[in-house]
Amino acid sequence: MEGRTMTKMLHICVTPRGAKSRTLKITNTFLETFKKRHPECEIDTIDLFSEKLPENSLAVTDGKYLLMAGGEISDRLKPAWQEIERHIARFLSADICLISCPMWNFSIPYRLKHYIDIIAQPMDALGADVMLERITASQNEAKRLAESL
Numbered sequence: 561m562e563g564r565t566m567t568k569m570l571h572i573c574v575t576p577r578g579a580k581s582r583t584l585k586i587t588n589t590f591l592e593t594f595k596k597r598h599p600e601c602e603i604d605t606i607d608l609f610s611e612k613l614p615e616n617s618l619a620v621t622d623g624k625y626l627l628m629a630g631g632e633i634s635d636r637l638k639p640a641w642q643e644i645e646r647h648i649a650r651f652l653s654a655d656i657c658l659i660s661c662p663m664w665n666f667s668i669p670y671r672l673k674h675y676i677d678i679i680a681q682p683m684d685a686l687g688a689d690v691m692l693e694r695i696t697a698s699q700n701e702a703k704r705l706a707e708s709l
């Protein structure tokens with residue numbers, strides 16, 4: 561990602577505490593520096609505690625197993641999969657993601673696990689490569705910013 565223009569960040573907000581949130585205080589400090597380095601970058605925020613996430617219903621899990629077996633989402637499953645595909649497209653439309661997430665019971669808040677279960681679906685080689693690239697770019701940017709502080 562070094563030298564490449566970043567046009568979009570997906571900020572995944574995983575605390576319900578809004579203005580009271582300690583995590584978001586850290587996020588805001590990070591973003592102040594990030595915005596100076598990347599003034600061109602649009603920031604799309606998904607608030608996982610107010611966003612209505614699709615359930616991992618029978619239709620959604622049936623679709624996942626179909627894809628794992630090399631098949632395609634059938635017409636019967638398409639309505640249930642529309643929202644899943646919308647979330648995957650939103651995630652992949654960003655060059656980089658920032659996750660604002662406290663520790664809950666030695667793990668992540670359940671809403672982040674729900675989100676991961678939605679966007680982590682069997683994909684072709686291109687989709688998997690793109691997702692890996694986004695995650696690596698996010699890690700690299702965080703490292704560069706931390707080093708410059």
Ligand SMILES: Cc1cc2nc3c(=O)[nH]c(=O)nc-3n(C[C@H](O)[C@H](O)[C@H](O)COP(=O)(O)O)c2cc1C
Pocket residue numbers: 575576577580581582583584662663664665666667
């Ligand atoms: C349901 C819940 C579980 C928590 N579990 C842990 C934990 O296992 N370990 C820990 O160090 N803090 C735990 N905390 C404390 C939060 O991680 C900590 O207060 C954090 O700063 C909250 O972030 P926020 O202000 O952005 O919501 C927990 C808080 C809540 C609400």
